[in-house]
Amino acid sequence: MATRRARSSSTSLATRSFELSVAAPQVVAHRLTRMMAAGPGLSPRDQKEFMGMGTEKMAAFGQSWAAMWMQACTVQMTALQSMWRVPPASPAAVSRMAQRLVTDQAAGMSQVLSAGLKPIHAKAVSNARRLSRKSR
Numbered sequence: 001m002a003t004r005r006a007r008s009s010s011t012s013l014a015t016r017s018f019e020l021s022v023a024a025p026q027v028v029a030h031r032l033t034r035m036m037a038a039g040p041g042l043s044p045r046d047q048k049e050f051m052g053m054g055t056e057k058m059a060a061f062g063q064s065w066a067a068m069w070m071q072a073c074t075v076q077m078t079a080l081q082s083m084w085r086v087p088p089a090s091p092a093a094v095s096r097m098a099q100r101l102v103t104d105q106a107a108g109m110s111q112v113l114s115a116g117l118k119p120i121h122a123k124a125v126s127n128a129r130r131l132s133r134k135s136r
Contacts, residue, residue, distance in 0.1 A: 013114040016121040023121075023128035030131040060123045068116035075108030 031053065038046045079101060 013110055013117065016114070016117050020117065020121045020124050023124040026128045027124060027131060056123055056127075060119045063119035064116045067118060068112050071112045071115040072108075075105070075112060078108070079104060 031049070034046060034049065042050065082101065082104065083097070
């Protein structure tokens, strides 16, 4: 079960990473084109768009760090609880428990990265959609 969850988490992480790598350059290109076309005199629409750029980045990165912190705490708490469940009775049991702990931690790191990428991905993809719809 943990393997299936880890696999879907890494797939989701890979998918989000790919979508972000496509959406971010689109947004940057659109905004730079707008900045170049606007020149020194910005319209109210351009002012709103350019002010929102900084605000949305700070909000997305704040949400990202908070999500990563919460997910890391969850992963660490799960690891701690798994070590307290059953005391190992033999060296082989200790080895199996250590291997399981390493596997769970690797899956947990994927979950932490996925949680951190989620808000940044959501904002970049929504911006790409929004900016591509509007007439230039």
